[in-house]
Amino acid sequence: MTAIEKRRMQVVEQEIHSAADERRERDLMISQITGELSLSPRQVGVAVSLLDEGNTIPFIARYRKEMTGELDENALRDVEERLGYLRSLGERKREVIRIIEEQGKLTEELRGQIVKAAKLQEVEDLYRPFRQKRKTRASVAKEKGLEPLANWILEQRRVGNPEEEASRYVDSDKGVESVAEALQGAQDIIAEGLADDPAIRSWVRQFTASQGILVSEAKDSEQESVYENYYSYREPVHKMPPHRILAINRGERENVLKVGIEVDTARIHAHVTRKLIKGPSPVKELLEAVAEDAYKRLIAPSVEREVRAEMTEKGENQAISIFSSNLRSLLLQPPVKGRRVLGVDPAYRTGCKLAAVDETGKLLEVAVTYPTPPHNKKREAAATFKSLIAKYGIKLIVIGNGTGSRETEQFTADTIQEIGDPELAYLIVNEAGASVYSASKLAQEEFPDLDVAERSAASIARRVQDPLAELVKIEPKAIGVGQYQHDVSQKHLDESLKAVVESAVNHVGVDVNTASPSLLSYVAGINSTIAKNIVKFREENGIFKNRKQLQKVPRLGAKSFEQCIGFLRIPEGENTLDRTPIHPESYDVVTRLFKELKLSLSQIGSKELASVLASQSPEELAAKLEVGVPTLRDILESLQRPGRDPREELPPPIFRTDVLKIEDLAPGMELQGTVRNVIDFGAFVDIGIKNDGLVHISQLSTSFVKHPMDVVSVGDNVTVWVIGVDLKKGRVSLTMRPPRSEAQGS
Template sequence: MNLIEQLARELNLKASNVEAAVKLIDEGNTIPFIARYRKEATGGMDDVALRALDDRLSYLRNLEQRKEDVILLIDAQGKLTPELEQQIRKATQLQRVEDLYKPYRKKRMTRAQKAREAGLEPLANMIIMQASAKGSALDAAAAYVNEDAGFETPEAALAGACDIVAETVAEDPECVADLRAFTHNTADIVVEATNADEATPYEPYYNYDEPLRKIPNHRVLAIDRGEREGKLRVRVNVDASAATARLGARWPRRCGVFAPVFDAAIADGYKRLMAPSLEREARAKLTVRAQTEAIDVFAKNLEGLLSARPVRGARVLALDPGYRTGCKIAVMDETGKLLDHSVVYPTKPRGDVAGTKRELARLVKKDRVNTIVIGNGTASRETEEVVSEFIAEQAPDLRYTIVNEAGASVYSASELASQEYPDLDVTVRGAMSLGRRLQDPLAELVKIPPQSIGVGQYQHDLDQAELARTLGYVVEDVVNRVGVDVNTASASLLSYVSGITSTVAKNIVAYREENGAFADRRELKKVPKLGPKAYLNAAGFLRIAGGKNPLDATSVHPESYPVATEVLKRAGVSASELERGGIPDIEKRAGSVAELAEQLDCGILTLIDIIDELKKPGRDPRDDAPEVVFNRSALSIDDLEPGMELKGTVRNVVDFGAFVDIGVHQDGLVHISKLANRFVKHPSDVVRVGDTVNVWVEKVDRDRKKISLTMVQGK
């Protein structure tokens, strides 16, 4: 198989671009670097396309290696034929290779294997070939009686031969492929309760069935969880008679004395050997499909959360609510530096509302606070009411918002947090994390394992290794899209920069602390273990503000400095203009891009990127994200009425809809059918985490504290 041609065909890409991308990957270049700085070679593939190519490349390479292994294993048995080798080499799926190998795989002693060792294979071949015989099938079997091997009668010999036939039929790769498709297309998932009288979250599935090919992914994950918890029994229901008839139709027309014997062996082969494995396989494929989509949704949600717009200039008072232990306060300046911390008790059991308002007033005045942040966990609603009253009574110009606490406790108790703030209590670290999530979501959230951030569904049921790998890629892509200030970034943030390992990230911070701020990108080469390849991959994503070279504060890669300098020269402007906000009209000043690219021996795509960066140097792509929605008065679920229009923020997107924060403690659900006035295949096609949306209250269930919303007015 020509891997380059295969990839180009599957991904609908030019073979030359695929070949270049594969070469760059094999040379150790990172996906973010290739996507940003090797556009000419790849035809402008973005990081998503390159990751898809890289994943498929790994699969195809593993497939080719498996083919070679299987061919060698079969050949070692002396059973490899030219036809079989050709079938293996032509396979495009690993499943097909394993199907072809299955009859030759070494296995434990089966009934069929025992019969073969007893010399019953010739009799089995007679059954398969429907050989003519004098007398009955038992008469033919009498010649194969083997008392020493346990086949003491014609009946036992015939039964042993039938075991060989059943295994032969069940392991035939074409039969397996056909019955696999039949199972997928016709089977039902049937679910029942282990105890129908027990109340559990899985009651909708206590007596439930649905076609296997139609069952949605979120339902698969729910049923899987119910089965793991011992609340549900699940089986795959296939029409065994139809399956057996289909299997029988794949063999020569049966007649003569061996016909009923062959029919019985086929039925046994399906029921005993094929059906259980095909049903397990069908369940496993469902789970993989559901988990793959759930991970994809999680990844899209995480990207939206990490890409949220930073709130610059916010002097934040962050509140981490609690009942018995009180509400922890952390006050930070615009850079996230801790100014004050305190504890108040606005909720039960103390209910010190007056004392809380006095402390808020003191801190707001002392530290010139302009923004209050409240975590959305325990006691959030009650704390919000007190904050809202305080603002109305004493600080009408103050604004507040609710932030998601997911993962804050994981960070505050982590080794990283104790290294960053060894003298602070865990609770203060948690409150600081909430405030910094508003100031710079990306810089703060990279300190938390991505799977702990809580923007998916069934995350604890998913393949944790695959989830971590995928979400790690998302963080890496967003970090490199935004760029990192090498003189202020934490080791956590630096570790996601293209080409930078955790060890090198720590070395960068240590070098910075020992030698002072980096003044030049070239100085990065002095950092221990940051070699030439790492520098090549990382340099363009590491920014130095106020350094010796204004280009160091941009996304222009050092390898392109000569081109950028010449562009500035032809435009008649100094590089110092970059420090004053860039040169918006540089394209007009520099002349035709196509001509300039030819004259400077530079690719057009690279030159366009350089010119765009010179227009707005160091521009943060997150500035295009929706602004944070701030509240000035608290709402309660009791304030909501059907038809009420509200502005909210999308907090989570799942298979069946989107959860929207509308300013009350409970997020409201916009069902997938209410996201748009058209068919929506998946909610992520319409909204993503962090979006600001207009919604209308459709239904309020105050007893169950559930809010139904719609994004379609009048629907």
């Protein structure tokens, strides 16, 4: 065998070993994810394979149910997140092993410990003793040749004199001027080794997290601030709720609070000492001092940072979860269809910008009025309002909740009363992100002839007609419906919110003949380039008449087509199935289904067909048609309601014709409101006054509530009762517990 052939053989063998290692690592990951998420190995294995093949989560959740055992989007995202973490962990393990091996210090025992590590922190703890450090007291002592003295002390001999041993290392040329200096240097070396011990660090970290007390104090107790509740505050680390962690973090970051963790140092010293000292010896006192120094100087500061980082991560994860849930609820608000709308972007000095739009959101006219201070031109403003309402048959006035909104609301209510049309009403909407959209390139392209505020008024009007289609034009984190969203990892927040928008868009489905590039870009398998190409193709060739035409769109390849096509609808298409969520890969199943039931495709949309399909047994039919039960169940549901918009099943928003003032409120008063925001400790409800009222978590139900999101969501219409009014602070406390329940409870 030649040298070249040998080399080729070695390469092949390496590739075989590498492939085997990858399979083994993959199997370990699947096993770990299976245990963590309480899923079956088959479910996780199939999900991982589908993800690795480039399938999107909405596609897998909707069209690969048989393969995954009907894993939903949340479960699939959990698998994807854990898979990403474990793969990053695997890469880090390989890197750490390589570095330690290059140092010639890798043992089989250490390799095994690194390979078995389940968390990144464990890997870093194991790597810590081998990491290149900047100059430390221990490294200086080693340069002075004191490491043998440190080793002698660690032997803890029953006899011997540490001062005499240390005297051998006194050497002015090496910078060791005295016995005391020699002993101190040796102690510094031992202290650093102790601080780098993975087992000790892990124990101290766990003890601090489970037994520590977070202490918060004011840097200036005389200073007024929103953090006064935390000026002298103590709470066990493991009991702190996420929102409180982030609040204290913000107070510390703004230099108002001084924060630390108190812990029983005596117990920690005792533990570290037990690990270090073997028994009585002449160096016992030296080692006791080392244990105290190692913890106080080296272990405690870094462990406190690590524990607080874990707390912050807990707070961030919860904040992002709340923001995500609220955003999804907001995006899936039911559209208000069939109404011409007058959008109002309120303001004081610059006036209220108006935008009239038709039933499809097409801009009809813009105007500006000055009904609010400092102008107070109410008569002229009323004339403009009445003119636009009469000219375009406006039936709904939508007011943004920004600066001047309540004064504008009062003016609008008065104007509605003057007009006297019982069908005319107004609605306050969350205008968060409207200014971001108005100044964007997209808004400039949509409304090149309007100024920023006029674009904002048009966006506010469209938000009620189709919240999803309008809100996808805005960066998700600009639609502020959460708590402390500016205090969290923006990268993590962006990723989570993008996933929420993607999920909402694909849940509803998209009309490919009317959708904007912004909306299309969130469809599974479609990026911004493909989205723009779809719109361009539509403009150049006319509306799409069937789903197959999308294969002609530049850059929309076979994989993208497979992923997106089930979520794209053609309501007036040549093929009736193209307006349903049924994937083209299942069209032949529909054909066989109709043949089996002796039905016609022309009956789709009829009550007769819906009745026949509703009476079928999916299990029996699936066996006859040789198709999976979950897929057939979805097909039957889609055929019964082919043009269904899942948002329409939700109650519409509350329309108002008159204004309620905080002075009008009294305890016990019953009101109808709309949930505007849900947070850890309750929900804010719009009851038609300037500020939203708070329903504390304890007032959300007569039963125990673990988290407000278990009871309410953004956009919910709720009945509330007033339990307290603070006129000075403009705060209203509400309850969702009916008064009779309160009476019964007492």
